[in-house]
Amino acid sequence: MSNGPLHVSSGDPVVDRRLEWARALIEEGNAADAAHLLLEVTARAPEFLPLWFLLAEAREKAGDPVGAAGAYVRALRADPADPLGAGVRLARLGGNRVEAKMSEAYVRTLFDQYAGRFDEALARLDYRGPELIHDALEAACVTLGRPFAFGRALDLGCGTGLVGERLAGKVGRLEGVDLSPNMIEQARHRGGYDALEVGDMLSFVEQQVADTAELIFAGDAFCYLDDLAPIFHESARALQSGGLLAFTVETHEGEGVILRDTLRYAHAEGYVRERLAEAGVTLVSSEHASTRKEGTVPVPGLVVVAVKRY
Known part of the structure; x- marks a missing residue:
């Protein structure tokens, strides 16, 4: 999914026309000409975010990464919220x-822009997150000798509620959080949740009373976090003894964390294992499985279940 500059007016018709011409040039494959066109009007709208962002995109497409980086920095200064x-x-x-x-x-x-067509798009990508998490949890419960049923469960980055829907019959109380208000509305419409909240997943887990959740899960959500240590630590605190943490990540064959060209983070399996151990939870299973495809190619991933032992 792409997220180009918002089509809002700069208040200067000259700048607005240049933006439209530049977009057309980029679509025609003339990114260098588009960059030149945009650079000429930066002095007319020096704090206009879409102008700097489009200039950065044009420079990047034209093979000028240094110039693109400079324009991205100016875009950040124009609106630090980014x-x-x-x-x-x-x-x-x-x-x-x-x-x-x-x-x-x-x-x-x-995701606010994407919410209305999210489920349809994931179907085209052969998204398997819900079934992978469900099946991994079922197998983990067999391994641990415990029932495949949970009291209170937290769905991190719940999106439209696809994973929550798959697990709804196995939990007594289901609560979800997502940054996107539009995604939360889709989840509310789908049903199955006892509570839904707009917010970031780390803050949501931080506000939980310790030892009160029996299950915390995240399907295709941790790819938007580079550092997993904080979310693992807070999840361990919120889980009751014997509670489970289940999630998927995109992975890679190297070490640590990388940012893929899709603007999603991939975490090495060794990195995931180390951060879980540091958080004080015990790995139950880590299976290589792809949750989705990019085009026709499965994206390498892991489905992981860990348990809080103390």
């Missing part, structure tokens, strides 16, 4: 760590 995702694109280009990150505003904007 609703268009300049920070994560800067990260892809190897930018400064402080500025080069994925913003909450970007994820919210992305």
